[in-house]
Amino acid sequence: xxxxxxxxxxxxxxxxxxxxxxxxxxxxxxxxxxxxxxxxxxxxxxxxxxxxxxxxxxxxxxxxxxxxxxxxxxxxxxxxxxxxxxxxxxxxxxxxxxxxxxxxxxxxxxxxxxxxxxxxxxxxxxxxxxxxxxxxxxxxxxxxxxxxxxxxxxxxxxxxxxxxxxxxxxxxxxxxxxxxxxxxxxxxxxxxxxxxxxxxxxxxxxxxxxxxxxxxxxxxxxxxxxxxxxxxxxxxxxxxxxxxxxxxxxxxxxxxxxxxxxxxxxxxxxxxxxxxxxxxxxxxxxxxxxxxxxxxxxxxxxxxxxxxxxxxxxxxxxxxxxxxxxxxxxxxxxxxxxxxxxxxxxxxxxxxxxxxxxxxxxxxxxxxxxxxxxxxxxxxxx
DNA sequence: TCTGGGGTCCTAGGACCC
DNA sequence: TCTGGGGTCCTAGGACCC
Numbered sequence: 001x002x003x004x005x006x007x008x009x010x011x012x013x014x015x016x017x018x019x020x021x022x023x024x025x026x027x028x029x030x031x032x033x034x035x036x037x038x039x040x041x042x043x044x045x046x047x048x049x050x051x052x053x054x055x056x057x058x059x060x061x062x063x064x065x066x067x068x069x070x071x072x073x074x075x076x077x078x079x080x081x082x083x084x085x086x087x088x089x090x091x092x093x094x095x096x097x098x099x100x101x102x103x104x105x106x107x108x109x110x111x112x113x114x115x116x117x118x119x120x121x122x123x124x125x126x127x128x129x130x131x132x133x134x135x136x137x138x139x140x141x142x143x144x145x146x147x148x149x150x151x152x153x154x155x156x157x158x159x160x161x162x163x164x165x166x167x168x169x170x171x172x173x174x175x176x177x178x179x180x181x182x183x184x185x186x187x188x189x190x191x192x193x194x195x196x197x198x199x200x201x202x203x204x205x206x207x208x209x210x211x212x213x214x215x216x217x218x219x220x221x222x223x224x225x226x227x228x229x230x231x232x233x234x235x236x237x238x239x240x241x242x243x244x245x246x247x248x249x250x251x252x253x254x255x256x257x258x259x260x261x262x263x264x265x266x267x268x269x270x271x272x273x274x275x276x277x278x279x280x281x282x283x284x285x286x287x288x289x290x291x292x293x294x295x296x297x298x299x300x301x302x303x304x305x306x307x308x309x310x311x312x313x314x315x316x317x318x319x320x321x322x323x324x325x326x327x328x329x330x331x332x333x334x335x336x337x338x339x340x341x342x343x344x345x346x347x348x349x350x351x352x353x354x355x356x357x358x359x360x361x362x363x364x365x366x367x368x369x370x371x372x373x374x375x376x377x378x379x380x381x382x
Numbered sequence: 383t384c385t386g387g388g389g390t391c392c393t394a395g396g397a398c399c400c
Numbered sequence: 401t402c403t404g405g406g407g408t409c410c411t412a413g414g415a416c417c418c
Contacts, residue, residue, distance in 0.1 A: 188417085
């Protein structure tokens with residue numbers, strides 16, 4: 001039996017979902033005009049989160065600064081994101097997909113893989129995928145692309161072909177015809193830097209990559225990535241559709257300043273805020289952290305990061321903030337302008353062995369009470 | 383035009399141990 | 401006086417994804 005994987009990808013997810021919401025309120029369909037979902041348009045540093053197809057046709061892209069997009073298209077319709085609504089849409093889309101196969105891996109808020117190998121029972125995969133996409137469109141009001149392949153990589157590559165509202169196949173025997181002519185950047189896991197290195201070596205298409213020996217590739221991108229790229233360019237991928245829920249391994253929060261700052265007090269306020277947010281989030285998920293890191297970003301986008309172990313895993317904001325301040329003082333000269341500051345928590349555990357120390361240090365009780373009151377006032381922080 | 387926020391994984395070098 | 405090889409853990413930085 002042929003292994004058959006579907007990859008379902010919501011077309012311009014945040015934009016489509018916002019459009020559905022606005023249609024319910026009797027507003028025009030923003031999918032039909034140049035429009036984007038973005039952060040606060042008055043903040044010159046906000047960027048495009050999602051763009052409509054008419055906007056993309058004008059050259060507007062995800063992750064572009066809003067100011068640049070407005071220069072391209074002064075009439076651009078800008079809308080703000082609504083994360084709670086997006087979660088609702090995502091759940092609706094995932095639950096329809098799940099009725100087609102229980103072997104489902106959610107890959108992000110707007111993408112999932114389905115292992116259809118034992119679900120087709122002689123039915124044509126393209127017909128089944130078309131039924132799935134049409135059911136989502138008629139029940140939820142937004143379109144998806146479905147990519148069909150004999151593994152996850154090929155299914156995902158296929159869903160990225162012509163959009164929107166399309167079903168495409170990419171079977172192993174179609175790799176040469178449909179995938180090899182594409183530029184290397186179109187291959188999953190080939191980003192900007194890898195593309196640069198490959199181009200410098202004369203590797204332009206996925207086909208070029210497929211025919212390059214792993215020895216040469218190793219010198220360009222390292223051993224592990226070389227083996228992966230070589231396999232993927234040849235359409236090979238053995239990774240299973242993982243149905244298990246995976247707990248997060250790290251949490252982080254960061255803030256980019258509207259203007260670069262060099263005032264230590266401003267930095268400290270931001271550090272306090274991001275530490276509160278990230279500590280709140282681990283408490284909500286009943287984690288404690290044994291490792292904390294801080295990172296600062298300079299004007300030129302260079303990042304310096306410092307981390308340390310925490311002897312006793314903790315979720316107490318005050319203790320984390322104390323470490324964060326110490327780490328920042330080790331890496332920042334309190335003068336060079338900063339663009340961004342962030343705090344990350346990792347080496348997470350669910351253990352609650354530090355409860356004992358509550359009876360030893362009254363200060364900790366005070367800290368915990370402070371955190372409880374914070375958690376009550378910000379119950380739905382994303 | 384001037385570049386967000388939140389994640390995962392890999393690599394390379396140093397410390398330390400046997 | 402000069403010194404191997406392997407393993408593990410940690411850190412900093414970098415690449416990728418959505």
